Amino acid sequence: MNENLEAKKVWSDEDLLDAGIPVREIPFATIGGGLGSFALVDLLRMVGVPTSDIAIVSVDRDPQNSFQRLCSASQLGADGPLRSDSSSRIDNFWGFPGYALGAAWKRKSLGPLARVTTEPILAEYFTPTGSQVFDGVKREADRIGWAGMIQPGKAVAVRRRGGGGFFVIQETSSAPSSPLVAWHARYVHIAPGYPGVNIAPDLLDFRAINPGDNRTAHSYESHEHIYDSLAGRGGTVLIRGSGDTSAHLLHRLCIERVRSDSDIRIVHLIRDFVAQPTPFPEVGRARRPGRNGYSLQQFVFPRAAGGGEIARIVSSKEESVRSTLMAALGAPSKPPIRSWEAELDRGRREGWYAVHHGEVDSLEATPDGRIRVDWHAHDAGTPSSDLVDFIIDATGVVCGIEADPLLADMVSCGIGSPNPIGRLAVGPAFDLATSEPWDGRVYASGAITFGGTVIPVAVFWGLHYAALRICDDLARQGFCRRFTPWRSMLAWAKWVGRVRLP
Amino acid sequence: MSYTLSGRIQTRLFLIATVGVAWTALITPFVPSSSLSQMGMANTIMTKFMTTIPIGPQQSLLFVNYQMTFETLGLMAGLGIAWEIVYHRLQGLRWDQDWPPLFSLVTVVPEAVALWYVSWVAGVFPPGPTGFSSPEMEMFVIHITTVWLVMWLFSLGPLRVMLPRWRYEGGAILVRG
Incomplete structure (x- = not known):
């Protein structure tokens, strides 16, 4: 993009013509092409929007690609239990038949159904696996004609168009300075997911001093070699974090320990250590279970x-109270899986697993090929140190307008504004406010909209909920038909009959 | 399912008014009829359909049975509002503040017991013994357990298809927007 163009907040058709960027017309464009885009496009197709009216701007060909990458990097893989229930079914808007019914049918067993009707009282939650989700999404994407709507390439800018609507500027290949194309769309949806991983400053320092050292990894970075080495020669690994991903890492390490019979030792540092149940008087009398560092919560x-x-x-609370409360409700936690608890209890008993309430001060490579971790205990502040062979950081992902150049550019050009936690402020229809009234609308869904009035925005439930609100709003604007009970039943019948949508 | 109080009450009333009514209309001729046994007649469906002769002013035996089952169903709706308030309180003791399907199923036990006695007091059944020996017991048990099961199964699937916003709005049937 040339500088003249970049400097303008609102573009005209002539501006793009002068810049040599061809303009294509499309009524609706969604940017992202992951599960957030998928949930909305699925619904729009079900209320009768033709594929010719939708452009999916994405670097991925298939909607499950990015989710699949996250699953595989975080040790969930294709068979690990997802943090989701049977009816949070991203490829089926109604959650019926749920994943449990599908599993029962496939295995010719009533087990999954018995589990889903007695969960979580007599049985642990039925949780779908990654492969159930990938397969379902793939089938549904095929049914709704995903391939015919996909426009491969990265979205680089969204700007208002003089005279109404918006321009989405897209690279047409992954090569550097590849030709650009502009989509003129009246309605734009953006579901960018998580733009990056959160790497602790001390880890960044260590990497800067020891370039090319592959003994440290973030949980979302590829780190299979660490398990290979531990399984081969044993060793000590430092795990950081107290979320779901750290629990998966620990489980994987326990499996490797048993499988290889190597002396794998785990030092686990948790900054926000939860030793007992947490009260939440603002929302009710129940306390969130917690023990051994972790908050225990199924979802x-x-x-x-x-x-x-x-x-x-x-949602009835004031904005400041609400955001604090939402952050606390969604603080790192792991599902209460009995077998996982038992593994760690054994580790504590046998002395190969130690968990501390503490924070890392510095990391240093020692001459004998190990890493010295200096840390301090949180309560007493007493300094300690441990020698480890590997470090896996599971302290999370970053998400915010500032972490994503596309969003930062959008906001600076008058599309959307930050909410108190630096993500996108959205209206009741997940719509972004424009700096002045504009013909057309931009919507957002997924993690980037956290901090508003809807709490679980980044899970399957939230992606569906956002899709429903956006679809309702688009129906009000006359873009599509409303998802009425009748259309819902009709769409469901087609889903069950695996009828391809025209 | 995670209900709000209003969502719970709406869900109950909606389920009773739709599948509850439909199932009751369908099953009443097939449940053992107390009025027939009292008259010493064979308790078969054929007899029931054939005895459409008015036994009182504009009343046939089938009419009497329908009256009993529908009145019980109506009471289940009415008392249900009080039950839902109780369930809502109990739900608040759970960290997830949700209502697992198993709870929705087993609550039929206390509800049916209460409903049985209230029905007697309200005069739904003809005067007589209220215990297990009551001639209405069999009809009541079959009607209530099946209607409950049908409503429960309906809420686990078909309801979500019919009302796609229901599960996103805490069980509310009437959703704005």
Whole structure:
């Protein structure tokens, strides 16, 4: 993009003509092409929007690609239990038949159904696996004609168009300075997911001093070699973080320990250590279970945060109280899986697993090929140090307008504004406010919209909920038909019959 | 499912008014009829359909049975509002503040017991013994357990298809927007 163009907040058709960027017309464009885009496009197709009216701007060919990458990097793989339930089914808007029914059918067993109807009282939650999700999404994408809507290439800018609507500027290949194309769309949706991983400053320092050293990894970076080495020769690994991903890492290490019979030792540092149940008087009398560092919660948020009583209570609070409460409800936690608890209890008993409430001060490579971790205990502040062979950081992902150049550019050009936690402020229809009234609309869904009135925005439930609100709003604007009970039943019948949508 | 109080009450009333009514209309001729046994007649469906002769002013035996089952169903709706308030309180003791499907199923036990006695007091059944020996017991048990099961199964699937916003709005049937 040339500088003249970049400097203008609103573009005309002539501006793009002068810049040599061809303009294509499309009524609706979605940027991202992951599960956020998928949930919305699926619904739009079900209310009758033709494929010729939708452009999916994405670097991935298939909607499950980025989710699949996250699963594989975080040790979930294709068979690990997802933090989701049977009816949070991203490829089926109604959650019926749920994943449990599908699994029962496939295995010719009533087990999954018995589990899903007695969870979580008599049985642990039925949780779908990654491969169930990937397969379902693939089948549904095929049914709705995903391949015919995909426009491969990265979106680099979204600007308002003089005279109404928006321009989405896209690279047409992954090569550097590849030709650009502009989509003129009246409605734009953006579901960027997580733009990056959160790497601790001390780890960044260590990497800067020891370039090419592959003994440290973020949980979302490829780190299979660490397990290989530990399984071969044993060793000590430092795990940081107290979220779901850290629990998966620990489980993987326990498996490797048993499988290889090597002396694998684990030092686990948790900054926000949870030793006992946490009270939440603002939302009710129950306390969130917690022990040994972890908050225990089946899903990323308590269940009633999605449309239930907790959602009602939280949305009635003032903005400042609400954001603190939402952050606390979604603080790192792991699902209470008995077998995982038992593994770690054994590790504590046998002395190969130690968990501390502490924070790293510095990391240093020692001459004998190990890493010295200097840390201090949180309560007493007493300094300690450990010698480890590897470090895996599971302290999370970053998400915010500033971390994503496309979003930062959008906001600086008058599309959307930051909410108190630096993500996108959205209206009730997940719509972004423009700096002045504009013909057309931009919507957002997924993690980037966290901090508003809807709590679990970045999970399957939230992607569906956003899709529904956006679809309703688009229907009000006359872009598509409303998802009425009748259309819902009809669409469901087609889903069950695996009828391809025209 | 995670319900709000209003969502719970709406869901209950909606389920009773739709599948509850439909199932009751369908099953009443097939449940053992107390009125027939009292008259010493064979308790078969054929007899019931054939005995459409008015036994009182504009009343047939089938009419009497329908009256009993529908009145019980109506009471289940009415009392249900009080039950839902109780369930809502109990739900608040759970960290997830949700209501697992198993709870929705087993609550039929306390509800049916209460409903049985309230039905007696309200005069839904003809005067007589209220215990297990009551001639209405069999009809009541079959009607209530099946209607409950049908409503429960309906809420686990078909309801979500019919009302796609239901599960996103805490069980509310009437959703704005």
